[in-house]
Amino acid sequence: MATCTTNDPHEIQMDSESEGDSTMKIDAVYSSDVDSSESDDEIGSSKQQSTDRIWKKTAFKPHLFSFDETNAGLSSNIDAMKDATPLEFFQLLFNETIIDLIVEETNKYQAFSNNDITPSTCSHQAKWTETNRSEIYTFLATTMLMSVTKKNKILDYWSADPMIITPMFADVFQFKVTVSLHNIVMAINLIPFLSQPEFQSSLFLFSNSILILLTYIFIHPFPFSSLSVLIYVLITFYVTKRLASGNSYKPTKNLQEQIVIVTGAATGIGYVSATELAKLGAKVIVGIRGQERAERIAKQIAQKSNGTVIGYDLDLSNLSNVKHFAEQILKNEQRLDILLNNAGGIKDIYTTTTDGLEIQWATNHIGHFYLTKLLLSLLLKSKGRVVNVSSIVHFIASRGIDYEFFIDSYSNFKVYGTTKLANIWHAYELHRRYGSKGLKAYSLHPGSIITTEFNRNRPKLVLLLIQSLMYFFSKTIYEGTLTSLYCSLSDDAQSGKYHSDCKEAQPSQIAYNQKLAEECWNKSEEIIEEKTKYLS
Incomplete structure (x- = not known):
């Protein structure tokens, strides 16, 4: 300038x-x-x-104003101000007496500043005119607005440009236009769901159920019509289930002498993933809560797969335990080819861990982030793969992640979606930072599966009803495992990308936002540094 x-x-x-x-x-x-x-x-x-x-x-x-038990400083009854304007509420705290005092002192200061000084024609001093009550109200309101409305630079708050004036939508868009734009955005966000097997199977079953009902009611019965309808129903159910199964992937890669870690392998897709990887010849290390339980399940998987399986205690909600698990790996293994970050869950109520973290955030993301960080040297040495099991539920976190999980506004499903978005960002950043060094990282949605975590603590009647309905729309546990195996083994899987149904899929609009992904990475690093600084 x-x-x-x-x-x-x-x-x-x-x-x-x-x-x-x-x-x-x-x-x-x-x-x-x-x-x-x-x-x-x-x-x-x-x-x-x-x-x-x-x-x-x-x-x-x-x-000086005097306040006591009978005078709180507010002259109006707030309950009676139902139709009041924002300015009228503002004036309860900044009344005209206070504003006039600010106006007077501001003008006096300017007059003092210009005393005996002749401003140059290009200075702000030369353009000064005395302020007034309206300008001071505007100044105070805009200054307060800075704390809740983010703009690119300070000058934008004072701009008269209709595209960035505060507030902008009231002046630029009519209400109907705004609603239309919102509906278009929501429709675009739903596009990835249309390609999901669970949606396609649901749509097929619903449309054919309507067709069967109309046929049976309005078409005149003829001999064997009931039998014809029954056959049609059976065919419909069969096709629905086939659609829900999605694409298939048959792993054939020889994993002899390769080391694989699977977290959360006690049940569900983690258990099946560990079994299938052991069948291919890999030495599989399963991380499961409780050493005795881990050893027992590892023995079961080894017998079922006729492979080599080792069980170590791993509680991802406890960073000290994660560190101990990683130390055993670093001590006993010389390489690490696949790290399958599979463990995860959803909790019904707000709960914190021994480290003071919200339990879903700790288990689903921070624990895996820390484990990957500790084992990164082995992964880079082996040019290995990191596979994060995410979920399509990450679409819920459409505005990013609020890293403060407050109990008074807690939504377990929303927090779950937040952790799954973090899983995608973690894989994205791993690829961006270490892809040139040979590391590959993937995130995935396994499909809609009635998991063990979902079944836990639900009434039997409710569970039976849900399982009956979901039978036709959800994948089996084995089918849900296939995308994990695809990302772990296939050369067609795309590093840094999100996958579903054994192929690359479209995630939410912010899933590949580098700025937000980097912010999540840095925040995770800060949390780990703070929570582990006293660990020995």
């Missing part, structure tokens, strides 16, 4: 480093009037004069 200069020593100099800000140096202005031949006493007298003219806080004498 060009600097405004002048030969007049009384003029204010603009700071070339800032836009719109000026600094008055009254001492410098007054000392410039002193001739170089003046005595020290004269110079000192001149400087003393300039010091006396500096605006002092002690010159301000505020009006």
Whole structure:
């Protein structure tokens, strides 16, 4: 920015480093009037004069208000102000007496600042006009708005540009246009769901059920019509189930001498994943809560797969336990080819871990993030793969992640979706940071499956009803495992990307947002650094 200069020593100099800000140096202005031949006493007298003219806080004498049990400072009954404007509420705290005082003191200060000074024509001083009550109200309201409305730069808050004026939507868009835009955005967000097997099977069953009902009611019965309808129903159910199964993937890769870790392998798709990987010849290490339980389940998987399976205690909600698990791996293994971050769950109520973290956030994301961090050296050495089991539920977190999980506004399903978005960002950032070094990272939606976590603590009658309905729309546990195996083994899987139904899929609009992904990475690093700084 060009600097405004002048030969007049009384003029204010603009700071070339800032836009719109000026600094008055009254001492410098007054000392410039002193001739170089003046005595020290004269110079000192001149400087003393300039010091006396500096605006002092002690010159301000505020009006004192008295408050007691009968006078809280508010003259209006808030309950009666149902139709009040925002300004009227604002004036309860900043009434006209206070505003007028601010106006008066602001104008006095400006008059004092310009005393004996002739501003240059390009300075803000020259353009000054006395402020008034309306301007001060606007200034205070806009300043407060800065804390809740994010804009690119400070000047945007004061801009008259109709596209960024505060607030913008009221002036730029009509209500109907805004609603239409919102509906379009929501429709775009639903597109990824249309390709999901569970949606296609549901749509097929619903449409054919209507067709069967209409046929049976309105078409005149003929011999064997009931049998025909029954056959049609059976065919419909069969096709529905086939649609729900989705694509198939048959792993054939030889994993001899490869090391694989599967978290959450006690039940569900984790158990089946560990079994299938062991069948292919890999040495599989399963991380399961409780050492005895881990060893027992590892033995079961080894017998079922006729492979090598080792069980270690791993509680992803406990960072100290995660560290101990990783230390055993680093001590006993020389490589790590696949890290399948499978463990996860959803809790009905707000719960915190021993580390003080919300339990879903800790188990589904932070624990896996920390484990991957600790084992990164082995993964890079082996040019291995990291596979994060996410979920289509990550679409719920459409506005990103609020890293404060407050109990009074807690939604377990929303937090679950948040953790699954973090899983996608984790894989995305791993690929971006370490892909050039040979590391591959993937995220995936396994499909709609009635998991063990979902079954837990539900009434038997409710569970039976849900399982009956979901039978036709959900995948089996084995079918849900296939996308995990696809990302773990297939050369067609795309590193850094989100997958579903054994192929690359479209995630939410913010899933590949580098800024948000990097923010999540940095926040996770901060949490781990804070929570593990005293671990030995």
